[in-house]
Amino acid sequence: MARLNFLEETRFEKLPVRVYKNEDIASKKVAQKIADLIRSKTKAGEKTVLGLATGATPVQVYEELIRMHKEENLSFESVITFNLDEYYPMQPDASQSYVRFMDENLFNHIDIRRENIHIPDGTLEKEDITDYCLNYEKKITEAGGLDLQLLGIGRTGHIGFNEPGSAPNSGTRLVTLDDLTRRDASRDFGGKENVPTKAITMGIGTIFKAHEIILMAWSKKKAPIIKKAVEGEISGEVPATYLQLTDNVEFVLDRAAASELTRFDTPWLVKDCKWTDEQIKKAIIWLSNKIQKPILKLTDEDYNSHGMAELATEKGPAYNINIKVFNQLQHSITGWPGGKPDADDSQRPERAIPATKRSLIFSPHPDDDVISMGGTFIRLVEQGHDVHVAYQTSGNTAVWDTDVLRYVEFAIDFDKSLGKNTSELEETYEEMRTFLEKKQPNQVDIEKIQQVKAFIRKSEAIAGARYAGLEDKNIHFMALPFYEKGKYVKNPDTEKDVELTMELLQQIKPHQVFAAGDFADPHGTHIICFEILKEAMQRLQKTEEWTKDCWLWMYRGAWQEFPTHEIEMAVPLSPNEVKRKRHAIFQHQSQKDSPVFPGDDEREFWVRAEERNRETAVDYHNLGLANYEAMEAFVRWKFDGKKKK
Template identity: 75%
Template sequence: MARLNLLEETRYEKLPVTVYPDASFASKKVAKRIANLIIAKNEKGEKTILGLATGATPIKVYAELIRLHREEGLSFENVITFNLDEYYPMKPDAAQSYVTFMNENLFDHIDIKKENIHIPDGTLKQENVAAFCLEYEKKISSYGGLDLQVLGIGRTGHIGFNEPGSAPNSGTRLVTLDDLTRRDASHDFGGKENVPVKAITMGIGTIFKAREIILMAWNYKKASIIKKAVEGEISSDVPATYLQLSENVEFVLDEEAAAELTRFNTPWLVKDCVWTDKLIKKAVIWLAGTVQKPVLKLTEEDYNNHGMAQLATEKGPVYNINIDIFNQVQHTITGWPGGKPNADDSQRPERAEPAKKRVIVFSPHPDDDVISVGGTFIRLVDQGHDVHVAYQTSGNNAVWDDDALRFVEFAIDFAKSQGEEPSKLEGLYDSMRTFSQNKLPNEADPQEMKTVKGLIRKGEAIAGARFAGVPDDHIHFMDLPFYDRSKVQKNVSYEDDIQETMKLLREVQPHQIFAAGDFADPHGTHKICFNIMVEALKRLKTEEWTKNCWIWLYRGAWHEFETHEIEMAVPLSPQEVIRKRLAIYKHQSQKDLPVFPGDDAREFWVRAEDRNRETACAYDKLGMAEYEAMEAFVRYRLD
C-alpha cells in the first residue's frame, strides 16, 4: 500500500527523484554513494571513472569526499575523472577556471594522480578544439565509459553547458552560452561583459552513456527549472528533460529545489491531505486563480473538478470555506503598517500598541529599502513612528569604474575652482584610471576605488532616506566587514558582523524590524545579512525588549511573495507610488544599467512598481478592493 501511495504522489514525475531536508544532508548522501562505488571498484582491482561537475551545487559533496579521504582513509589513487566543461577561452590558472575550481575544492586535498585528471582545455586555438573534443570522447571510451556522472542544472535547463537547442546525441564540443547562463555567472567575473561567450562541454549523448547519473539541485532558485525537467515534456528547450529517457538517472534535491513539484506545491492533486489552515488558504487561492474567479464565487463543482473534493467534504460547505479565506486575505490589508492607534487590532496584522513604535528597516544593499519597502518606509515616517534605516553593506561592488572616476574628476575640478592644489587627488585619479584600464575579470578593486564607490552609494542612500523623512541621526551605515572580506576569502567569519548588528539592535531596541526576505538575490548578500541579523537577535533574546519585537520580511527587488504567504499588505495610492519612485531615483548609480541587474532587464523602479501593481491586481482578482499598488510582508518568528 505504501508503495502504491508513493507512486500516486509522484505520478507527474517522469524520472526518479529523492528529496532530502537540506543540501548538506543530501550532499553527504551523494558523497557516500561515490565513496561506496570507489571502495567496491578498489576491492575488485578496478579503476573508478567519474564524471564531475563544477559550480556551487557539488561543493559540499567534494568537501565530504575530502573528509572521507582524510578521516576514513578513502583513496582516490585508482580514480580517473573527466570534468563536464570549461569556459572558452580560459587560462587554467584564472580564478574563474574550472581547473582552479576543481583544484581548490577537491583535487589538491586528495591522493588522486594528476595524470588521471581530465578537464577540457580552454587555452586551445579554436581550429584545434574539434580534434581535442574527439580525443576527449576517445579517452572516456578507452576506460569503458563513465561509471558515474555528477550533474548540476542551470536555470536554462542546461546540463554541463548543453544549452537549449542541444541535440540528445551531442558529443563533446564547443558551444555558445545562453545569455541567462552568462548573467548567472556575472558575479564571478565582475560583470556579464567579462563572462566568456563560449565553452567546451561534454555532450548530452556522452553524459547519457554513463552507467549512473546523479543530478543535484539546491534552493528555490532551481525549483522552477526542476519542475520542467522532472514533470515537463521532453524538449530541446530544456535539455535536462532528455534525462527522462535514461534508465540510470536520479535527481537528488533539497526541499527548496523540490518545492514546485506537484506533490509538494499542489499536493491535493495527487493525494489526500491533512488540511491545515495554511494549506487550505493556499489551495483556495490557487483554485481561484486556476478557474479565474473571486474567492466568494467558487463552487462545490470547482472544488470537485480540481482535486479538492476531500477539502469540500471534510471542511465544507464550500461557501463557508470561501468566506473564511476571503476574511483572512482581507485582514492582511492595512494602511497602518506600524499598527493603528486606539483601534481594535484583533483582526489587524500589526499591534495597535505602542502607538509610536521604534522601527529598524534593514537594507542589505544601499537601495533595497526604497526599492522593496519604499512606500511602507515613507508611510511609517508619515504616521509618526521612530524610524531608523540600517544599510548593512557598502554596496561598493555594484558601481561602475567609470562612475568612480567621474566622481574623482569632479572632486579635482571642485578643488581647483576653490583655488586648492589637487595634486594628491590627481595622482589618485591616475592610478585608479590605470587600474581600471588593465583590470582583470572580477579583480578586487584597490582600497581607494572601493572607498569612492562606497561613498557614491552612501550619498545616494542618504538622499533616499532623507526623501523618506528619516533624520540624519537615524541613518546607519553598518558597512558589515563580510561584504569586502568575502571577495578575497573563501572561509569567512561573521562574528564581527554579528557584534555590529547586536550593538545597533541594543541601541534602538526596536518594536518592529523590516528585513529583506528575498533570497533569490543572485549575490547571496540578502541571505547572509538576514542570517547575521537572526543570529544577533538570538543572542539578545534574554533582553526584555526582544519579547515585544516583531520581524517583517519584505521582497520586491527580485520577486514577490506568493499571495497565500502574505500576512500584511500595505496599499499605496498613485501619489505614494510616485513618491516611492522618486526615492528610488536617488540611487543614480543603479539606474539605467546596474552592474548586476540579475535576469530582469527592467530598471529597479520599473520592476518595483510592476510587482507592487501585480500584488494589488492579485488581491483584486480574489475579490478584494482595487488598489493602485501594494507592498507585501510576511512575519518571521524566531521561535
C-alpha cells in the same frame, strides 16, 4: 500500501526524485554514495571513473569528500575523473576556469593522481577542437566508461553546457552559450560582456553512457526548471528532459528546488491532504486563479472538479471555506504598517500598542530599503513612528568604474574653486586611472577606489532616506566586514558582523524590524545579511527583555515577490505614493538606467518594484478584494525558525 501511496503521489514525475530537507544533508548523501562506490571498486581492484561537475551545486559534495579523505582515509589513488565542460577560450589559471575551480574545491586536497584528471582544454586552437573532443570521448571509453556522472542544471535546462537545441545523441563538442547562461555567470566575470560566448562540453549522448547519473539542484531559484525537467514533456528546448529516456538517473534535490513539483506545490492533486489553515488558504487561492473566479464565487462543483472534493467534504460547505480565506486576505491589508492606534488589533497584522513604535529597517545593499518597501518606509515616518534604517553593506561592488573618476574629478574641481591645493588628490586620481585602465574582469579594486564607490553609495542612501523623511541621526551605516572580506576569502567568518548587529539592536531596542527576505538575490548578500540578523536576534532573546515584544517582518521586491498565500501584511499604495516611492529610488543614481549587476531581469530596479507591487495588488483584486494601485507585501518571521505567526 505505502509504496502505492508514494507512486500515486509521484505520478506526475517522469524520473526518480529524492528530496532532502536541505542542501547540506543532500550533499552528504551524494558524497557518501561516491565514497561507497570508490571503496567497493578499490576493494575489487578496479578503477573508479567519475564524471564531475562545477559551479556552486557540487561544492558541498566536494567538501564532504575532502573531509572523508582526511578523517576517514578515503583514497582517490584509483579514481579517474572527467569533467563535464570548460569555457572557451579559457586559460587554466584564470579565476573563472574550471581547472582552477576543481583544484581549489577538490583536487588540491585529496590524493588523486594528476594524470588521472581530465578537464576540457580551453586553450586549444579552434581547428584542433574537433580532434580533441573525439579523443576525450575515446579516453572515457578506454577508462571503461563513467561509473557515475554528477550533474547540475542551468536555468535554461542545460546539463553540462548542452543548451536548448542540443541533440540527445550529441558528443563532446564546442557549443555556443545561451544568453541566460551568460547572464547567470556575469558576476564571476565582472559583467556579461566578459563571459565567453562558447564552451567545450560533454554531449548528452556522452552523459547517457554513464552507468549512473545523479542530477543535483538546490534553492528556490532552480524550482521552475526542475519542474519542467521532471514533469514536462521531452523537448530539445529543455535538454535535461532527455534524462527521462534513461533508467539510470536520479534527481537529488533540496526542498526548495523541489517546491514546484506537483506533490509539494499542489499536493491535493495527487494525495489526501492534511488540511491545515495554511494549506487551505493556498489551495483556495490556487483554485481561484486557475478558473479565474473570485474566491467568494467558488462553488462545491469547482472544488470537486479540481481535486479538492476532500476539502469540501471535510471542511465545507465551499462557501464557508471561501469566507474564511477571504477574511484572512482582507485582514492582511493595512494602511498602518506600524499598527493602528486605539484600534481593535485582533484581526490586524500589526499590534496597536505601543502607538508609537521604534521601527528598524535593515537594508542589505544601500537601496534595498526604498526599492522593496519605500512606500511603507515613507508611511511609517509620516505616521509618527521612530524609524531607523541600517545599511548593512557598503554596496561598493555595484558602482561603475567611470563613476569613480567622475566623482574624483568633481572633487578636484571643487577644491580648486576654493583655492585649495589639489596635488595629493590629483596624484590619487592618476593612481586610480592607471589601475582602471589595466583592470582585468572581476579584479578586486584597490582600496581607494573601493572607498570612493562606498562614498557614492552612502551619499545616495542618505539622499533616499532623507527623501523618505528620515533625520540623519536615524541613518546607520554598518559596513559589515563580511562583505569586504568576501572579495578576498571564501566564506568569511561573520562573528564580527553578528556582534555589530547586536550592538545596533541593543542601542535602538526596536518594536519592529524589517529585513530583506529576497533570497533570490544573485549576489548572496541578502541571505547572509538575514542569517547574521537572525543569529543576533536569537542571542539577544536569551538576555534582553525588549526582544519579547520585537517582531521581524521580511520584505521582498528587488528580485522576487512573496506568493499571495504567504503574505501576512499587505500595505496598499495610492498612485501618489507609488510616485513618491519611485522618486526615493531615483536618489540612487549609480543604480539607475544600467546597474552593474542587474541579474537576469533587464528592467531597472524602480520598474521591477513598481510592476511587482502592481501585480500584487492585481492578484488581490482578482481574488475579489479591493482594487488598489499597488501593494507592498510582508511575511512575519518567528524565531522558532518558521515564517508565519
